[in-house]
Amino acid sequence: MxxxxxxxxxxxxxxxxxxxxxxxxxxxxxxxxxxxxxxxxxxxxxxxxxxxxxxxxxxxxxxxxxxxxxxxxxxxxxxxxxxxxxxxxxxxxxxxxxxxxxxxxxxxxxxxxxxxxxxxxxxxxxxxxxxxxxxxxxxxxxxxxxxxxxxxxxxxxxxxxxxxxxxxxxxAHIARDALDPALDVDLLAARFKRRETGLKRALLDQTLISGIGNIYADEALWRAKLHYARPTEKLNRPTLNRVLAHAQDVMREALAQGGTSFDSLYVDVNGQSGYFERGLDAYGREGEACHRCGSRMRRETFMNRSSFFCPKCQPKPREGRF
CATH class of the missing domain: 3.20.190.10 (MutM-like, N-terminal)
Structure with a gap:
C-alpha cells in the first residue's frame, strides 16, 4: 500500500x-x-x-x-x-x-x-x-x-x-503525520507510553501517528538500531525523538526520489515510478548483509506482514533492559 x-x-x-x-x-x-x-x-x-x-x-x-x-x-x-x-x-x-x-x-x-x-x-x-x-x-x-x-x-x-x-x-480520527509541522511531539510521547505495545505496532497505528507504513517503519527502526518489539512504555523521550527523526528523514529521502515503487502500480500523476527502493537498508533484504555491520538481515512475521531487521544492530530487548 x-x-x-x-x-x-x-x-x-x-x-x-x-x-x-x-x-x-x-x-x-x-x-x-x-x-x-x-x-x-x-x-x-x-x-x-x-x-x-x-x-x-x-x-x-x-x-x-x-x-x-x-x-x-x-x-x-x-x-x-x-x-x-x-x-x-x-x-x-x-x-x-x-x-x-x-x-x-x-x-x-x-x-x-x-x-x-x-x-x-x-x-x-x-x-x-x-x-x-x-x-x-x-x-x-x-x-x-x-x-x-x-x-x-x-x-x-x-x-x-x-x-x-x-x-x-x-x-477526523486520523492522527497527524510525521512530517506535519503541527505534530505535537510531547503529546505523541505521552500517548506512546500509555499504549503499552510494541514500538513498530505503535508506529503503524494511524490514530497515534499517521503515514508511517511497514516499509518506512522498518527503515526508521534500522536507522535507530531498535528492535520492532521494544515496549513503548519503556521508551524515554530521547529514544522516541530519535525514532521520529529517523522516520522523518527516511520519508523525506523517499519523497525526494518520488517514493518507493516495487511495481508499476505505484506512480505519480504522470505515471512515473519512484526510485527509493534502491536505497532501502532493511525492508525486503532478508538474508542480505546489513549495510552497517555485515550480519545477515532477518525477516519475521508481524501483523500478517513482515518485519525486516538486523539481529546484531537491533537485538530483541531482554526483560529489564530497554
Missing amino acids: PELPEVEVVRRGLARWVIGATFEGVEVLHPRPVRRHEAGIDDFVSRLEGVTVVDAVRRGKFLWLNLDSGEALLAHLGMSGQMLLEEPDAPDEKHLRVRLGLAGAQGRELRFVDQRMFGGLAVVEMVPTPDGGPGGLGGTPADVVPTEEPRDDGVIEGTYEAGEALIPAPV
Whole structure:
C-alpha cells in the first residue's frame, strides 16, 4: 500500500495542475470505487459538476481536494489506486474507473485508475479539526507555475502553506503525520507510553501517528538500531525523538526520489515510478548483509506482514533492559 511519501508525490502533482480547475464531464465507469459515497453515483457526479478545486491536501496516507462548494473530494489509493492526469484523447487505461474532466487544467483530465479496487473516491463533508490546527499539508509554492513539462521526479521546490483548520469527516480520527509541522511531539510521547505495545505496532497505528507504513517503519527502526518489539512504555523521550527523526528523514529521502515503487502500480500523476527502493537498508533484504555491520538481515512475521531487521544492530530487548 502506498505510504506517506508516495501519496505526497501524488498530492504535489495534483496541486500543480488542478488547483483552480473546475470539474466537468464526470464519468463513473465502475461503481465499486465510489461505494463510499453513500448517496450513489448520480449524487457523486452532481456534487462535482461545475465545482472548482481550491486546494490539494494530505494527512498521512489520505488525500483530498478542497472544493469551493465547502465539501471535499476524498481519495484513498488503497493497494493499487492511481490519480493520473492525461490528455482527453489519450487511450483509456485498462483499469480506468472514474474520469473527471477539468476545465482550466491546461487541457488535461483527471483519471482514477485502480486494478484491485480497494481504493476509492467520495465527496464528503468537512468538519473542524479536533485540535484546531490545519487539516493537513496543502497549498502549492507561489514560485512554481504549472508548465507542460512537469519535473520528472514529481517534486516541487518551495514553501507550502498550511491547509485550513478543516478535515474530511471520515479522516477526523486520523492522527497527524510525521512530517506535519503541527505534530505535537510531547503529546505523541505521552500517548506512546500509555499504549503499552510494541514500538513498530505503535508506529503503524494511524490514530497515534499517521503515514508511517511497514516499509518506512522498518527503515526508521534500522536507522535507530531498535528492535520492532521494544515496549513503548519503556521508551524515554530521547529514544522516541530519535525514532521520529529517523522516520522523518527516511520519508523525506523517499519523497525526494518520488517514493518507493516495487511495481508499476505505484506512480505519480504522470505515471512515473519512484526510485527509493534502491536505497532501502532493511525492508525486503532478508538474508542480505546489513549495510552497517555485515550480519545477515532477518525477516519475521508481524501483523500478517513482515518485519525486516538486523539481529546484531537491533537485538530483541531482554526483560529489564530497554
